[in-house]
Amino acid sequence: MEASLKDRDYEQVLRKAGVRITRQRQVILRVLSEASDHPDAMELYQRASALDSSVSLTTVYRTLKLLQEKGEIHRHAFEGGPARFEPADSEHHDHLIDLDTGQVIEFESEKIEALQREIARELGYDLIHHRLELYGRKL
Amino acid sequence: MEASLKDRDYEQVLRKAGVRITRQRQVILRVLSEASDHPDAMELYQRASALDSSVSLTTVYRTLKLLQEKGEIHRHAFEGGPARFEPADSEHHDHLIDLDTGQVIEFESEKIEALQREIARELGYDLIHHRLELYGRKL
DNA sequence: ATGCACTTGCAAATCATTTGCATTTAAAAG
DNA sequence: CTTTTAAATGCAAATGATTTGCAAGTGCAT
Numbered sequence: 114m115e116a117s118l119k120d121r122d123y124e125q126v127l128r129k130a131g132v133r134i135t136r137q138r139q140v141i142l143r144v145l146s147e148a149s150d151h152p153d154a155m156e157l158y159q160r161a162s163a164l165d166s167s168v169s170l171t172t173v174y175r176t177l178k179l180l181q182e183k184g185e186i187h188r189h190a191f192e193g194g195p196a197r198f199e200p201a202d203s204e205h206h207d208h209l210i211d212l213d214t215g216q217v218i219e220f221e222s223e224k225i226e227a228l229q230r231e232i233a234r235e236l237g238y239d240l241i242h243h244r245l246e247l248y249g250r251k252l
Numbered sequence: 253m254e255a256s257l258k259d260r261d262y263e264q265v266l267r268k269a270g271v272r273i274t275r276q277r278q279v280i281l282r283v284l285s286e287a288s289d290h291p292d293a294m295e296l297y298q299r300a301s302a303l304d305s306s307v308s309l310t311t312v313y314r315t316l317k318l319l320q321e322k323g324e325i326h327r328h329a330f331e332g333g334p335a336r337f338e339p340a341d342s343e344h345h346d347h348l349i350d351l352d353t354g355q356v357i358e359f360e361s362e363k364i365e366a367l368q369r370e371i372a373r374e375l376g377y378d379l380i381h382h383r384l385e386l387y388g389r390k391l
Numbered sequence: 392a393t394g395c396a397c398t399t400g401c402a403a404a405t406c407a408t409t410t411g412c413a414t415t416t417a418a419a420a421g
Numbered sequence: 422c423t424t425t426t427a428a429a430t431g432c433a434a435a436t437g438a439t440t441t442g443c444a445a446g447t448g449c450a451t
Contacts, residue, residue, distance in 0.1 A: 133417050133428060154407080169431050174408060190329070192383070195407055209375055218375055225367050229386055232359055236348055238388035244331070245384050247368055249377035272397060272448050293439080308400050313439060334438060 122146075122202075126185055140165045141176045145186065151197040151208075151217045191217075191246060207245040261285075261341075265324055279304045280315045284325065290336040290347075290356045330356075330385060346384040 123142040124134050132138075144160045152160070154173055161168040177198060180186040190196045191210055197217070205226075206219040225245065233240035262281040263273050271277075283299045291299070293312055300307040316337060319325040329335045330349055336356070344365075345358040364384065372379035 131428095135417070135429060137430075167430085171409085171432080172430060175429080178409090190331070192329070209372060209377060211377070212380055218377075220371055220375060222367060222371055225364055225371075228361060228364050228367075229384075232361055232364075233348060233386050233388045234391070236357055236359060237391050238348060238350070238357075238386070239391050240386055240388045241351060243384070243386045245368075245382070247372050247377070247379055247382045249372050249379045252373070252376050252378050270397095274398065274448070276399075306399085310401075310440085311399060314398085317440090 123180070123185060126183055127179075130183055132179065136165065137161075137168045137172050138176055140168055141173055145180070145198070146200060148199070151189065151199050153195040153197045155195065157198070192248065207247075209247040209249060212248050212250050262319070262324060265322060266318075269322060271318065275304065276300075276307045276311050277315055279307055280312055284319070284337065285339060287338070290328065290338050292334040292336045294334065296337070331387065346386075348386040348388060351387050351389050 123146065124139075127134060127138070140161045141157065144157055144164070148157070148160075154170065154177060157177070158168065158170045158173040161173060177186065177188070181188050181198075185201055186198050187201050188196050188198055189208065191208070194215070203219075204221065206221040207225075209218040209220060210216070211218070229243055229245075230240050262285065263278075266273060266277070279300045280296065283296055283303070287296070287299075293309065293316060296316070297307065297309045297312040300312060316325065316327070320327050320337075324340055325337050326340050327335050327337055328347065330347070333354070342358075343360065345360040346364075348357040348359060349355070350357070368382055368384075369379050
């Protein structure tokens with residue numbers, strides 16, 4: 114299963130950073146790596162505690178923060194709702210949010226990326242990161 | 253003063269919408285129209301209550317929501333901080349946030365706008381609105 | 392002037408997230 | 422394997438931003 118491969122990846126990173134691999138963390142890492150949607154903390158908590166009832170929402174939040182700091186996951190605060198998460202392993206991309214369903218669609222545009230860097234530079238800034246979200250409805 | 257002109261504008265819109273012009277709202281409208289930075293609710297509350305101590309934070313929030321619904325102001329939830337507001341009268345623009353000072357710089361790029369619409373369409377979506385924020389540091 | 396629906400301030404509620412603390416546990420050391 | 426101990430956990434309470442219930446106050450059409 115690809116999931117266990119990814120789990121291992123997370124664990125390696127965490128171990129290397131001197132972080133203990135607890136039972137709860139294993140479950141959360143598994144759930145995270147199996148998610149292809151962009152779940153929020155509560156959703157992850159529900160999926161995790163279904164596998165192991167000893168997982169608490171607090172630990173989900175703490176683990177998410179940890180992984181975020183290690184750069185293993187990305188946190189997205191989309192409009193009107195809790196933050197949603199996704200593994201960081203894929204290529205950089207931005208998001209289109211379906212206003213009716215909340216579904217998140219990923220896309221990338223090197224043209225836009227380039228324009229952003231150019232604009233920042235023109236304003237005298239070094240672009241550290243950006244947030245580009247499109248909100249739309251199915252045609 | 254330009255401020256009083258804008259105040260009047262806000263009042264017209266609100267009156268037309270059947271909204272009562274209270275003393276508190278007048279002060280909040282004035283403070284909003286005089287702001288050229290992008291203040292948050294607490295900042296607006298402080299500026300407003302300095303002019304009229306009867307203004308409460310609750311009313312600031314209620315008025316902001318009201319104006320937002322009428323399309324008179326824009327609310328921006330930038331990363332890591334409370335929402336910030338600005339009058340809606342100017343042209344559409346996006347924002348560059350100085351990571352060190354929190355300063356907000358406005359910019360616009362018709363190229364990026366066009367690309368966004370194009371991307372949404374390619375994904376089968378009608379673009380309703382978007383959020384483009386650049387986070388950077390002075391060169 | 393008068394009435395009443397709209398507004399207000401305050402306190403309490405909400406929502407997402409974080410933190411304090413006493414208890415448990417991973418995993419390094421022996 | 423045991424011991425040791427700093428790190429991690431769950432729970433409850435705290436936070437920060439914003440909203441809401443409610444009793445009291447007030448625009449403004451008549």
